[in-house]
Amino acid sequence: MCASNSETKNYLAIATDPLHIGAGSARLARVDLPIAREPGTNLPKVPGPGVSGPARAYTALATSRYRWKEGKDEYLCAGSGGPGGEKHCGRPDPACPVCIPYGFSKGTGSMQGLAQFFDAHILFFPxxxxxxxxxxxxxxxxxxxxxxxxxxxxxxxxxxxxxxxxxxxxxxxxxxxxxxxxxxxxxxxxxxxxxxxxxxxxxxxxxxxxxxxLFSQIVNNNLEVRTSVSIDPATGAAEDKALFTYEALPRGTVLRFDVQYNPGYTYRINKKELKTEDGGEVGSSWVKVQVEKGLKLFASLGIGGMNTRGMGRLKVLNLGEEAAGNE
Ligand SMILES: [Zn+2]
Incomplete structure (x- = not known):
């Protein structure tokens, strides 16, 4: 038993589209949809869940766990797994590449993910x-x-x-x-x-x-503010008073975020140990490989809101060989 060999990896990523990660319900006078900010510095950031949420969905996509069946049961490991997480598989052996790294909340067998995501901060701003x-x-x-x-x-x-x-x-x-x-x-x-x-x-x-x-001033003075229009899905026409503005980090912004990868040696799910496909132990490097399969897809599928509008693509610049290799 060894719980000590967790690994924290620092990721670097560049926005290849404007990036909008919403601040939730907050509304400024200047824009309808501001981006999330760090309270102390007022600098825009991407909160940890803004990274882990799409990473989970894309790992599920890359490993065919978006929607999958085993016997009569159907699982949706990609998202929240339904109201109580009952659609998460939570499988320990072989370990689900989504539920084990990102966590699941299935009834009694819930587990925090072995990967822990931290906020992404601006490192270089164009x-x-x-x-x-x-x-x-x-x-x-x-x-x-x-x-x-x-x-x-x-x-x-x-x-x-x-x-x-x-x-x-x-x-x-x-x-x-x-x-x-x-x-x-x-x-x-x-x-x-x-x-x-x-x-x-x-x-x-x-x-x-x-x-x-000055950095905070320069960043906040150079954010993109765009105007868009809401389309009524029923009629395909623009909704009345549907013009709205939103903030975005410009293309070329370099972000930095940490992910801590923990090994699963001490975990038991329904009294079962975690095992990889080939019967090995679930170490932190296995967790990292699963997460990086998801991070890799940020470059093509994007993160954040409005990525159907040519927004949100983010290229992670230092993926491990296993994820970066099969381009
Ligand atoms: Zn699963």
Whole structure:
């Protein structure tokens, strides 16, 4: 018995469409459908369930557990499994690739998932500047992947991180905000950013570090606000007063999120141990492989609301070989 070898993996993902993860019932004066935000910083984020929900559905899709039958029973492992979760299979042997990693709530045999999802935060945010597109980041955003750097003069300075920007001008003009280049040495930060696995080269060479306060302002000033129209499904016509606006993270936003994978060695479901297809033990790497089958489909099927409107596709940049391999 060994419960100690859980693994936390940091994922990096880039939005290839605008991304709208709703804030639920909250409504701002400015937009009808705002995106979810971190209360302290006011920065947009994707709450953990906004990641685990679609991941569960897509793992079910990838492993043919969306709707499946065994004998007379029919199971729906993909979603909530019906009102009491009674449509989840909860199978321990061989372990269901959906119910075991993501959890199930079937009567007495309920179980928390072996994968635990954390909120996704913005790591790099794309903005237009007078000198072309740039990605901004902040000390707090970078502290996630373990990069440690403060801004020398946080109210009005930026620190260029990419090679191209180091050669560039002394000022950064966002139209509504002008920042001066800090002349502090930045090689240590650039080197650390180079070690972030999966980060595209264009972002590495065109990124700037600004203070946490400016980061929040820049992000909130550059969100997409779109207008759409609700269609009445019965008539196919636009509903009366159905024009609504919604916020979205722009294409090119880089998000970072953690998933903790726990092994299932100590679990028993109806007194049965968890086993893999080939009779092995359910370790954290098995859990990770099942989840990554779902994460991989974010790139084609998207997450969040409105992904029928050309929204929500999110490419996870550092999947393990098993998931990334069979493209
Ligand atoms: Zn199941």
């Amino acid at each position: 903005v237009a500047s007078m000198s072309g597109p740039l990605w901004v980041t902040s000390p707090t955003a970078l502290s996630g992947p373990g990069v440690d750097r403060e801004i020398p003069d946080p109210e009005k300075c930026f620190l260029p991180l990419g090679a191209q920007l180091k050669k560039g001008g002394q000022r950064l003009n966002f139209g509504w905000l002008m920042l001066s280049k800090s002349n502090k040495d930045n090689n240590d930060v650039s080197e650390q950013i180079d070690t972030i696995t999966g980060l595209p080269e264009t972002i590495k060479t065109k990124s700037v570090l600004v203070s946490d306060k």
